[in-house]
Amino acid sequence: MPQPSQHPRFSPIGMFDSGVGGLTVMQQIMKHLPHEQIIYFGDTARLPYGEKSGETIARYAIENTIFLMDKNIKLLVVACNTASAHSMSKLRQLFNVPMVDVIEAGVHQAVLTTKNQRIAVLGTKGTIQSAVYENEIRKHLPESVVISVACPLFTPLVEENFAAHPAAKLIVKEYLASLRKAQADTVILGCTHFPLLAPLIQEELPHVILVDPAVSCAAKVASLLSSSQLEANASMGFRNHSFYVSDDPHKFSVLATNFLGGALPSVEKVSAWK
């Protein structure tokens, strides 16, 4: 933890997700900003967020943010599409900290990518029902056509290591059937688990460009820190990332290794809402 006397650029970046999915975003941030210290909170006692109501998700997001604010973070990354969809305006209203969310980042990248202004969005039910991707895309490209597809089984398939199983292929085919004639040239992977199914999705839709919001999310974090003169640098030395979860730390560690491609330091169990 930073000392009170230190410059805020020593403070950590805080990020939360419902579980391990946000680690795909963390990985991108670590790659782009190797000197930053990150505090990650996975709300594993209440996951998944994808099928729950907007009201409940917003409450969870507020509680998670209070937990991270208490750790003196200099920037908040909402690394969960469903939480981004339902809580950003509330979080921005309540908390005095710069924020980056995966949806804004994904939309930015998709708008730069599309040539024919036909963009598809794959997400959880919660994200799709919120229509937030659609609304955000239309702000930049009012004439665009946005095709949204809820893919609720993608997350459990990834969590259960079925991403390479023939059943996953059938389920991908089923969910994407409506997209085969939609002529979208750009497909947003609107859930942090979905990049792990990218090979199957690309096989089913060979002519589209897949957009992983994690990549532009990391770029946005970098530019925001830089413009606020809050970025860490090499002279600060190596500082450990911290991982907190609201349920079993061991299970998180095991799953996280698949996502981050390496062993985690310790994971601590906490309750964000007590």
Next chain:
Amino acid sequence: MPQPSQHPRFSPIGMFDSGVGGLTVMQQIMKHLPHEQIIYFGDTARLPYGEKSGETIARYAIENTIFLMDKNIKLLVVACNTASAHSMSKLRQLFNVPMVDVIEAGVHQAVLTTKNQRIAVLGTKGTIQSAVYENEIRKHLPESVVISVACPLFTPLVEENFAAHPAAKLIVKEYLASLRKAQADTVILGCTHFPLLAPLIQEELPHVILVDPAVSCAAKVASLLSSSQLEANASMGFRNHSFYVSDDPHKFSVLATNFLGGALPSVEKVSAWK
């Protein structure tokens, strides 16, 4: 709600599950005990329970039971295998009310069914890791062989209406591969969602008898009420069942119709833990 002056046999039966799955148990109770009034709580804001830690599940079970005790119930049904696996001893220690759980009921039925003392159990990861079915079966049949298989994708497949999809068939085949040579003659459907996959499971294991704990759970409720002289009767007239959930009531109503085979009366959103 019953008046304080009324005999406790007027009081309702309370039951909880993480979501809609417990409605398969409710349906059996309604069939066997048509005069009973039932209060059902589905903890949909925190579902699923199946992959979470025992400690967290026990806490949720206690909170759910406090909510139901406050409704003056005469008997508690824990209609969720994972909650039964992790919380029964704690609940029995804390609360002064007769209790029936799906695991005890399922074991009872399986022990009566098996001829070769080889019993398989299908469940969530939480239920299987707890080894509670195994331990309970061995109390009755110490020489028996119990083969336990975690099937974590079965629940989301049912919830997403993929129970009849070719992908479900592949996933059933994958999970049950280890059972094909296990020579079990009895298979316990150790999760309230699994009866909806019974046709595929039976197709894969044509020579076994499938045990749905909901059936003997209802019988156990009937005998316990009768022996305690707590059963309702026709003279009490028709009383509405009540449904409470911790997240979106509308989503619960829609899903519940598939399980109960008819429209629900109103569903109320409450928080069991605040």
